[in-house]
Amino acid sequence: xxxxxxxxxxxxxxxxxxxxxxxxxxxxxxxxxxxxxxxxxxxxxxxxxxxxxxxxxxxxxxxxxxxxxxxxxxxxxxxxxxxxxxxxxxxxxxxxxxxxxxxxxxxxxxxxxxxxxxxxxxxxxxxxxxxxxxxxxxxxxxxxxxxxxxxxxxxxxxxxxxxxxxxxxxxxxxxxxxxxxxxxxxxxxxxxxxxxxxxxxxxxxxxxxxxxxxxxxxxxxxxxxxxxxxxxxxxxxxxxxxxxxxxxxxxxxxxxxxxxxxxxxxxxxxxxxxxxxxxxxxxxxxxxxxxxxxxxxxxxxxxxxxxxxxxxxxxxxxxxxxxxxxxxxxxxxxxxxxxxxxxxxxxxxxxxxxxxxxxxxxxxxxxxxxxxxxxxxxxxxxxxxxxxxxxxxxxxxxxxxxxxxxxxxxxxxxxxxxxxxxxxxxxxxxxxxxxxxxxxxxxxxxxxxxxxxxxxxxxxxxxxxxxxxxxxxxxxxxxxxxxxxxxxxxxxxxxxxxxxxxxxxxxxxxxxxxxxxxxxxxxxxxxxxxxxxxxxxxxxxxxxxxxxxxxxxxxxxxxxxxxxxxxxxxxxxxxxxxxxxxxxxxxxxxxxxxxxxxxxxxxxxxxxxxxxxxxxxxxxxxxxxxxxxxxxxxxxxxxxxxxxxxxxxxxxxxxxxxxxxxxxxxxxxxxxxxxxxxxxxxx
DNA sequence: AGCACTCAGGTGTAT
DNA sequence: ACACCTGAGTGCTTG
Numbered sequence: 001x002x003x004x005x006x007x008x009x010x011x012x013x014x015x016x017x018x019x020x021x022x023x024x025x026x027x028x029x030x031x032x033x034x035x036x037x038x039x040x041x042x043x044x045x046x047x048x049x050x051x052x053x054x055x056x057x058x059x060x061x062x063x064x065x066x067x068x069x070x071x072x073x074x075x076x077x078x079x080x081x082x083x084x085x086x087x088x089x090x091x092x093x094x095x096x097x098x099x100x101x102x103x104x105x106x107x108x109x110x111x112x113x114x115x116x117x118x119x120x121x122x123x124x125x126x127x128x129x130x131x132x133x134x135x136x137x138x139x140x141x142x143x144x145x146x147x148x149x150x151x152x153x154x155x156x157x158x159x160x161x162x163x164x165x166x167x168x169x170x171x172x173x174x175x176x177x178x179x180x181x182x183x184x185x186x187x188x189x190x191x192x193x194x195x196x197x198x199x200x201x202x203x204x205x206x207x208x209x210x211x212x213x214x215x216x217x218x219x220x221x222x223x224x225x226x227x228x229x230x231x232x233x234x235x236x237x238x239x240x241x242x243x244x245x246x247x248x249x250x251x252x253x254x255x256x257x258x259x260x261x262x263x264x265x266x267x268x269x270x271x272x273x274x275x276x277x278x279x280x281x282x283x284x285x286x287x288x289x290x291x292x293x294x295x296x297x298x299x300x301x302x303x304x305x306x307x308x309x310x311x312x313x314x315x316x317x318x319x320x321x322x323x324x325x326x327x328x329x330x331x332x333x334x335x336x337x338x339x340x341x342x343x344x345x346x347x348x349x350x351x352x353x354x355x356x357x358x359x360x361x362x363x364x365x366x367x368x369x370x371x372x373x374x375x376x377x378x379x380x381x382x383x384x385x386x387x388x389x390x391x392x393x394x395x396x397x398x399x400x401x402x403x404x405x406x407x408x409x410x411x412x413x414x415x416x417x418x419x420x421x422x423x424x425x426x427x428x429x430x431x432x433x434x435x436x437x438x439x440x441x442x443x444x445x446x447x448x449x450x451x452x453x454x455x456x457x458x459x460x461x462x463x464x465x466x467x468x469x470x471x472x473x474x475x476x477x478x479x480x481x482x483x484x485x486x487x488x489x490x491x492x493x494x495x496x497x498x499x500x501x502x503x504x505x506x507x508x509x510x511x512x513x514x515x516x517x518x519x520x521x522x523x524x525x526x527x528x529x530x531x532x533x534x535x536x537x538x539x540x541x542x543x544x545x546x547x548x549x550x551x552x553x554x555x556x557x558x559x560x561x562x563x564x565x566x567x568x569x570x571x572x573x574x575x576x577x578x579x580x581x582x583x584x585x586x587x588x589x590x591x592x593x594x595x596x597x598x599x600x601x602x603x604x605x606x607x608x609x610x611x612x613x614x615x616x617x618x619x620x621x622x623x624x625x626x627x628x629x630x631x632x633x634x635x636x637x638x639x640x641x642x643x644x645x646x647x648x649x650x651x652x653x654x655x656x657x658x659x660x661x662x663x664x665x666x667x668x669x670x671x672x673x674x675x676x677x678x679x680x681x682x683x
Numbered sequence: 684a685g686c687a688c689t690c691a692g693g694t695g696t697a698t
Numbered sequence: 699a700c701a702c703c704t705g706a707g708t709g710c711t712t713g
Contacts, residue, residue: 213702214703217702217703218702255704261704262705263702263703264702271705322707
């Protein structure tokens with residue numbers, strides 16, 4: 001069986017406007033700072049001149065407020081990018097100062113009264129329905145209390161803050177009539193930031209019964225309201241910037257990137273008015289399990305029409321109108337229809353994941369009786385040949401899981417020899433190499449050396465686990481007033497340091513603030529890539545913001561680094577002092593990582609899966625320092641988190657960064673990441 | 684042509 | 699169980 005998994009290329013390749021991406025994002029300084037919980041942003045260094053202060057080419061950045069990370073670019077590179085952009089239309093707005101760039105579309109009501117309050121008008125309760133012009137405002141919003149950190153934060157103010165911090169370049173990209181990989185990435189990223197931030201606020205406000213109950217909807221509404229979206233014009237066929245195999249965790253994400261406009265309905269179509277056509281045509285469908293679809297086959301989908309279900313009136317016959325009519329017309333017309341398949345997410349049993357499975361055509365349609373006894377329209381959609389695998393990858397993984405098919409090329413079923421809770425298999429289906437050079441698998445850091453003492457603390461006393469509503473929890477305080485992780489254990493926003501609970505805390509191991517301590521959760525595999533040696537990927541999809549693993553190995557000092565890096569050319573060193581390039585795709589990445597003192601980890605002789613992660617200039621994983629509370633010693637770890645949603649079997653990569661200046665004997669390595677934004681080398 | 688209003692359409696999360 | 703938000707469609711108003 002041929003495998004097409006892991007093409008060893010970044011997802012980005014191919015469909016790019018290369019003129020657009022020439023500009024290089026600035027490197028970021030990694031200034032070592034001894035964080036003090038009271039003033040974590042301070043860059044004053046009590047140790048005095050650290051030996052490795054690096055200066056960013058685009059700096060100097062003022063200490064304190066870091067530029068909103070993913071978007072800050074230097075004026076130079078911005079100008080560059082503008083020269084290089086081929087502007088297709090004359091109406092492109094010039095780059096404007098941030099404040100004026102923000103509102104793309106009109107705000108309906110700047111006070112925030114309008115957003116979200118409009119809906120749900122059709123309660124069939126008869127009491128004063130429809131008549132009143134203004135719906136009653138549900139939220140008595142109290143946004144004035146300026147002092148406290150987390151109580152009564154107005155969602156719209158939060159959104160405005162986030163938007164204000166974006167680089168105008170982002171809006172420039174979003175304003176392009178055609179979507180691009182960048183515009184899609186930015187849109188999803190902003191949505192992610194907004195959703196997580198609103199969720200975080202809601203979380204800590206739950207007692208006060210305020211905040212957005214559905215952060216996904218709230219964030220979506222704000223985005224729509226302000227026009228932060230891409231590909232807003234409906235189209236038949238492929239959507240620029242969205243690639244087959246891309247995955248989504250919210251219906252609003254599909255909407256915002258132009259893949260499927262309705263926030264709920266499963267059928268999207270171009271109406272007879274909006275297009276020049278005189279009949280409606282279907283453009284995309286979502287098969288999400290709400291109807292009795294047949295999804296057994298990877299290339300054929302039997303899809304049910306919409307309607308016929310009504311909460312109040314019960315089941316009824318479906319009618320040939322709206323989406324159903326559009327599908328019918330499309331069947332005759334033979335136009336391509338995008339298919340998004342919704343699946344239960346194994347990692348989050350409560351949620352769903354949506355897989356963009358590319359283009360299909362409707363081959364047949366008929367009416368049949370559903371289990372309810374009423375008529376339902378059925379449509380047979382057949383996948384167009386020659387498209388990359390998407391849904392099929394999920395099916396394969398499922399088969400491997402159920403053992404109804406076996407993974408080919410397995411060399412070792414578990415290279416951790418049971419050290420991890422989840423087996424990590426070693427696979428080679430490209431050549432005959434029998435495995436990477438010998439090493440010992442360890443889960444943790446060795447020779448953990450006490451880092452600089454932090455403020456004396458005995459840890460928290462949250463016996464039942466830290467709660468977002470507990471404003472007295474010292475661990476929450478250290479993180480700036482919020483738990484760093486969402487209820488779904490996603491990184492809520494990206495701080496320079498993450499303070500987790502540790503040995504001296506009284507909370508249980510299940511505490512929400514111990515996310516990086518739970519070990520591996522995903523079924524990873526170490527596999528032979530086509531041209532980059534061994535790499536790492538996951539059988540499971542990984543949602544943006546999820547903790548993946550830490551970097552295990554032996555903590556070594558600078559002298560040893562030089563020793564190893566010199567002659568021996570140690571490829572397995574994690575070096576926290578490197579400068580790394582701006583990632584342009586991370587939600588809420590407001591601060592660069594800061595480490596109390598330089599940290600070097602060698603994973604050559606001993607290490608975990610992280611040692612197999614290759615470099616990419618367009619990575620899908622990033623690292624953050626995590627400090628675990630441990631009396632007066634800070635227990636420092638390096639944790640890896642997903643930058644974006646990562647589909648199964650896609651290689652996991654992070655940015656190795658660059659060493660400036662190059663150490664003696666160190667040479668640059670040619671980068672093979674294949675990204676259009678490739679720097680050409682890494683260290 | 685432009686706007687106000689209604690209604691279909693399910694989803695995500697908590698209980 | 700519960701709280702929602704967009705877009706199509708319809709009908710009325712206005713230039």
